[in-house]
Amino acid sequence: MTRDKATIAVVMFDRASMFEMSVPVSVFGVDRTSFGAPRFTLLPVAADQGVLATTGGIRLHAPNGLEALEKAGIVIIPSWRDAKERPPDPLLRALREAHQDSALIVGLCMGAFVLAAAGLLDGRRxxxxxxxxxxxxxxxxxxxxxxxxxxxxxxxxxxxxxTAAGLDACLHVVRRLWGAEAATAIARLMIVPPQRTGEQAQYLEQPIPGVPANDALGKVMAYALEHLDEAFDVETLADRAHLSRRTFDRKFRALTGISPLQWLLHQRILRAQRLLESTELPVDVIARQVGFAAAVSLRPAFRRIVGMSAQDYRTTFRARRSPHSCPRSVDEPPACRSE
Structure with missing residues (x-):
């Protein structure tokens, strides 16, 4: 069957987050055609029987069953209630069938657990x-x-x-299928940025899952954070853990969900962000303090991960301080208030 990409099914669950489920509804479920946005047909789909209970005791009724997925050009799983709970088999079958029949499948945040349970993410990023x-x-x-x-x-x-990244993903889908003007029209009315690149970092610093202090990986992570100003590589970390590179990569990914190279680069960029926020150090000096040979090496990695240049980040995010409490180096005391 030929599927119309402008027909969007949003799958809803009992006990799932109200906000997460409302994100694609906010993008695709409001008529903004008079402002230049495309006309969408939204199909709210109930994956569970009966009235669905959601955040704050709110109850809702989705008027469509899983058979509506047969008509949708885009199927969105906006959330899931529990990472450890297997999604219903009828839903997993319907997702696989929709995918095989050329529907675009979108999983927002915990919705990816549903896609993974259906086998749709095997071999993918x-x-x-x-x-x-x-x-x-x-x-x-x-x-x-x-x-x-x-x-x-x-x-x-x-x-x-x-959460907010779900909005970015939905606007990205609009931009990809209907163009930048369509995505901008929707974003303007929602008062959100029309485009944040997928590679832009999740701005929250990522804590490492609890690792015993005497654990080899825990020691290696602590060492890396204490020596970010040195130009070591992943092989160095694997050697310190007394593991082969392949075994180190596998254990590290099992613990953190990402590769050691990704983690190390992200930690260097996070340190650079802190220095840009809290000091007036030149970007070239900051680059060397976080393990890059020079600013020319830091700049493209910073822009790819953060989504803006190092100088733009400093201008936007630098902490506001009084003229009497502005350390010029991270080695200077942080408190210098006038009494």
Whole structure:
């Protein structure tokens, strides 16, 4: 059957987050055609029987059953209630059939657990909120989980990190299928940025899952964070853990959900962000303090991960301080208030 991409099915669940389920409805369920947006047909689909209970005791009724997925050109799984709970088999079958019949499948945040359970993410890269990434990686080892990006477009499947990143992914889908003007029209009325690239970082610093202090990986991570100003590589870390590179990569990914190289690069960029916010050090000096040979090496990595240049980041995010409390170096005391 020929599927109309402007027909969007949003699958809803009992006990799932109201906000997460409302994200694609907010993008595709409001008529903005008078402002230049496309006309969409939204199909709210209930994956569970009866009235659905959601956040704050709110109850809702989705008027369509899973058979509506047969008509949708885009199927969106906006959430899931519990990473450890297997989704219903009828839903998994319907998703596989829709995917085989050329529907674009979108999993927002925990919705990726549903896509993974259906086998749709095997051998693919998937974006995931940093908190849930280790669980997704452990449960579905055939999925390459990326907790450092806002969303991932893998052609016929799109995944995103949590909450606001779901908006970014939905707007990306609009931009990809209907063009930049359509996405901008929707974003303007929603008062959100019209485009944040998928590779832009999840701005939250990613805590490492609890690792015993005497654990080899825990020691290696601590060492890396203490020596970010040195130009070591992943092989150095593997040697310190007394593991082969392949074994180190496998154990590290099982623990964190990302590769050691991704983690190390992200930690260097996070340190650079802090220095840009809290000091007036030149970018070239900051580059060397976080393990890059020079600013020319830092700049492209910073822009790819953060989504803006280092100088723009400094201008936008630098902490506001009084003229009497502005340390020029991270080695100077942080408190210098006038009494």
């Amino acid at each position: 998937a974006a995931m909120h940093w908190y849930y990434a280790p669980s997704l990686a452990a449960m579905y080892p055939n999925v390459t989980v990326d907790s450092t990006v806002l969303y991932e477009d893998d052609g016929d499947i799109v995944t995103s990190a949590g």
